[in-house]
Amino acid sequence: xxxxxxxxxxxxxxxxxxxxxxxxxxxxxxxxxxxxxxxxxxxxxxxxxxxxxxxxxxxxxxxxxxxxxxxxxxxxxxxxxxxxxxxxxxxxxxxxxxxxxxxxxxxxxxxxxxxxxxxxxxxxxxxxxxxxxxxxxxx
Numbered sequence: 001x002x003x004x005x006x007x008x009x010x011x012x013x014x015x016x017x018x019x020x021x022x023x024x025x026x027x028x029x030x031x032x033x034x035x036x037x038x039x040x041x042x043x044x045x046x047x048x049x050x051x052x053x054x055x056x057x058x059x060x061x062x063x064x065x066x067x068x069x070x071x072x073x074x075x076x077x078x079x080x081x082x083x084x085x086x087x088x089x090x091x092x093x094x095x096x097x098x099x100x101x102x103x104x105x106x107x108x109x110x111x112x113x114x115x116x117x118x119x120x121x122x123x124x125x126x127x128x129x130x131x132x133x134x135x136x137x138x139x
Contacts, residue, residue, distance in 0.1 A: 002055070004115035005048020008080075011111065012041040014104025016087075021097045029104060033087065040083035044112055047076045047119060070122065077119040081112040 015027035016037055030037040050073055053059040061069035084105065091099050 002048045002052045004111040004118065005045050005051075007111040008041055008044040008048075008108050008115070011104045011107040012038070014107065015102030016105040016108075017091065018100045018102045019097060027102055030108070036083045036087035036090070040080040040087070040112070041108070043076050043080040043083070044108075044115060047073050047080075047115060051119075051122060073119050073122065074116075077112070077116045081109060081116065084109055084112060 012030035014029060016030050016033045018027045019025065030041050050061055050069075054061070061072070063069055064072060088101055088105065091101075093099070
């Protein structure tokens, strides 16, 4: 999960949007591609930071109302690729101009999906620990 967050941060500086018009072309990274792009990167980094704080410093996130911390991390990890895909869908359409997605976008999507999977597994770990603790106490 932390590795995916670091990879998404690195991918945020690679081209996300490529624009070409005749012989002229240019590209923009996540920080230049609009709110949806950089918000998804920040969300991924926040989820990775929360996991790192728990793993290395022992800092546990408190529940937010009735939502457990693990559920909030899963929701954040799921929101990031949704924002990335929304950004890809809402690319502007200009006649005569070719607009496509760059390498950084696809690396970020892959890393974000890996973060979703690892966050779901991470969110289920406390429940597994509780069940293992109760089964050993019953014996």
